[in-house]
Amino acid sequence: MTMRHNRFDGTPVAVGSGERFEDRMRRISAGLLRAATLRADDNSPWFVIRVMSGREIPVNNALDDAGIEALVPMRMGPEYRRRHRVMPARLIPVITGYVLVRFLESDEAFLGISGLDHVIGVLGGYLNPQRVSHFEVNRFKALAEQGALDWERQTVVFRVGETVRVKDGPFAAFTGRIVSCRADGKGDAVVELTVFGGLTPVLTPLAIIERV
Secondary structure (H helix, E strand, O other): OOOOOOOOOOOOOOOOOOOHHHHHHHHHHHHHHHHHOOOOOOOOEEEEEEOOOOOOOHHHHHHEEEEEEEEEEEEEEEEEEEEEEEEEEEEOOOOOOOOEEEOOOOOOHHHHOOOOOOOEOOOOOOOOOOEEEEEHHHHHHHHHHOOOOOOOOOOOOOOOOOEEEOOOOOOOOOOOEEEOOOOOOOOEEEEEEEEOOOOEHHHHHHHHHHOO
């Protein structure tokens, strides 16, 4: 015999509160994001969040506006030549698609950060996030400010297929294989890094990689 249940017990979430679902989710996200405003000590490590390519600065600005410590190391990009005109270089992020953040670590803080527009996730995941020491971040930032990571700076010539190790920055000590790069020792390389058991393509300056 088949039994039918035509009656539902309980009350749908947020019904009767006068609050729209979208507003409620926005309020919850804002509450979680506030957890990331709790500052960590100056010698605490940084976390690496992955963002949509080209949205590094907007995400950094959104974090700043929310009172969250964030950093996008910048360098001079390439010069462009169009119709016999030289377009001057402009500042670009050193590592495309990533923003460094630092806060008092908590599940709520990670959830709040991940709810921001253009944020894809946390490198390593919430349970075991990649941590970058404050010493390494400060050194990496100094290299960028000194011009050592500028796109036009001449470095070692690499070839596609070579195995390399990242020397500096949020991916320091990770190894991988060069997928593409220029043949003149300038600019960036796409390196397929082995990160937490998976392969992650990263656009990285030639200046911070070395042959294994």
